[in-house]
Amino acid sequence: MNGAQAMVRTLADAGVGVWFANPGTSELHLVAALDGEPRARGVLCLFEGVATGAADGYGRMAGGPAAVLLHLGPGLANGLANLHNARRAKTPVVTVIGDHATHHHRFDAPLQSDIATVAGSVSAWMRLPQTAADVGPAAADVVAAARAGGVATLIVPADAAWSEGGTVAEARPAPPPAPAAGDALEPVAAALTGGEPCVVLIGGAATRRAGLEAAGRIAAATGARVLCETFPARLERGAGVPPVERLAYLGEMASAQLAGARHIVLAGARRPVTFFAYPDLPGDLVPDGCQVHDLGANPAESLAGLADAVAGDARPPRQAAARPEIPTGALTAETAAAVIGALLPDGAIVSDEANTSGLWLAGATAGAPPHDWLTLTGGAIGQGLPVATGAAVARPDRPVICLEADGSAMYTISALWTQAREGLDVTTVVFNNGAYAILSMETTRVGAMAAPPAAGTIARDMVDLSRPSLDFVALASGMGVPASRARTAEEFADQFGRAIAEPGPHLIEAVVPPLG
Structure with missing residues (x-):
């Protein structure tokens, strides 16, 4: 048994069977080992930021970690923003980063980098097994560390993965929970x-x-x-x-x-x-x-x-059941929120990265049937689509709604491809207001300059998403996700209702005016 096989089997024994991956050459023995483990599920992502964000969403909803497989330092760097969000969320995530073979380090090959330093910025726990015999025990330890709450990382040299001498290690218990105050x-x-x-x-x-x-x-x-x-x-x-x-x-x-x-x-x-x-x-x-x-x-x-x-026998207040009326007329961020509140399904999981277009969502959905709301914990945008993807893998029995701003959607838009490939029940609403609207607001708040449109040409251009305008229907359709565009409240209600009633992924481009 080689080190890669020992790792995959050890993780499966410890309950980690899902691998979100964007692998490269140094990880191919780990990829091959997935075929030998019937409990393993490989989920291919086209960008590392999707893989890390999906692992975050999975951990938030499953209560235990998935594995995310990354290629050397550059692959880790591409996924770092959503590992930062996972760190801030204290999500259990097992991060496996392939490294060059130990004997190859001396050559300073083109992809050589200081992986441990970069990984240390987001990891609560980290280990670098050096031989095939080290890999199994390290895999058992990484799961226990992740279950304690946080990103736990293994940096695995290619020769430790391909060499014989690996052994399956018994699952380690997670550290006991911290005592109450x-x-x-x-x-x-x-x-x-x-x-x-x-x-x-x-x-x-x-x-x-x-x-x-x-x-x-x-x-x-x-x-x-x-x-x-x-x-x-x-x-x-x-x-x-x-x-x-x-x-x-x-x-x-x-x-x-x-x-x-x-x-x-x-x-x-x-x-x-x-x-x-x-x-x-x-x-x-x-x-x-x-x-x-x-x-x-x-x-x-x-x-x-x-x-x-x-508090003795005091009882907490409870949210009353209430839904907005489905609005008519112009589609705005406010009327879109009313539609979502009126139609949100029971048990929904909402991944919210709507940003400025989401100001009315909390009020409109407060009295909807019970649901979970997942938010942008670390502030690094590009989380919404990947977190929705991972949540849908973790909980295929529940509908997932992704509420996404247009600018942040483009960071990790390829998550739609993974949703289509895996047949995930995710309904994505992209609020297309043609701008990085949050930056328009922050421009004046930091005192840098006047807010657009009063700002200068360069400042206006830096927050404008036109020339050309983004076509999310075409983008989604090109990745296999059925998509439609809504410009009125009636169109949005019809499209959202149909999307949540059908299994599989859907995208609705909600064309709304920017705030202000």
Whole structure:
């Protein structure tokens, strides 16, 4: 048995059977080994950023890792943005990066690079097995590390993969979960019941049903305000689920949400800060004089303990079932959101990278049937289509809706090809407003220049997606995905309804005006 065969079988024994891959020469023995393992499924992606994003989406919905196979340092670099998003989401991902054979390093071949340094920027755990005998044990360890929550990486030299002497290693248990806050809850409970304004900011595992229930009980009993981090990895929401408002993206709006708080309790969320630095504006969003309490690495369990301590038999509020009326007339980001809220299927998984066109989505879908909402955790755009792809592989029993901005769609548009090849039930809505609209807004916020259209010619061109205009119907059709274009609310409702009723991938190009 060679090292590649030992790795593939070890991963399969540990429950990792899906491989999202964009391989090269150095990984071909690993690819060949997939044929010898009936539990392995290879999913070809045409760009490494699709493969890494799909592994992120899979991990968010499966609760365990898939493997992503990348080619040397340049392949890793191509996939780095979505590994960054996975790192911020704490998604379990097994990253396997092929390297040159150990004896080939001395030649400084054209694709030689410092893979470990680059991989270290996104990896919670990393190992570099050097021989076939090392590969099996390293594969068992990488799964355990990924299951602890994060990107775990193996850098595998080609000769360690092709050489004989590999052995299958027994699955390692994941490290035990971090203990709940325990005694540290006492000062937090005192703060919540002390009469001063409190905010509970939830993130990570606390945005699932158990965490939402506990946070809702605390709010009902103490009057604390519950907010969710701006970009949660996986937020459960919809009718019957305790509702939660997300912390605003814009710093001024987030400051207003937190204004007056004397205590902020972090439950799986990071300390709130602005996404960027702005002239004459603070980057830290914690109000002056406010004390920050962190519940630690096991936020859902700590929230449950905190609720038991301060909430007694208080019951959390629940989102009422409600849907917008299907609108008529012009198609705008607002009317498109109403259509989606009116028709969103029960149990949907929504991958949201709608950006500025998504401002009305939260309100329009709040009372829809229960669903999961996956967001852009690390802010590196190009996540929406790949995450939807991976989520559909993880949960073929549930409909997946990808809500995508036109500019960010082009980063990883080839994910549509993988969806067609795999027959994935993904309905993609591309909001085509012909612009990088988010940059038009940020241009003035950073004080660089006047916003388009008042900005100069070069500045306008840098946020304009016309000349030529993008044709997403042609792009999707060319990759085997049935596609249509909607210019009115009626057309969009008809096309969206038909797309979610049919199995397999579909794309709707929703032509909407830019904001402002």
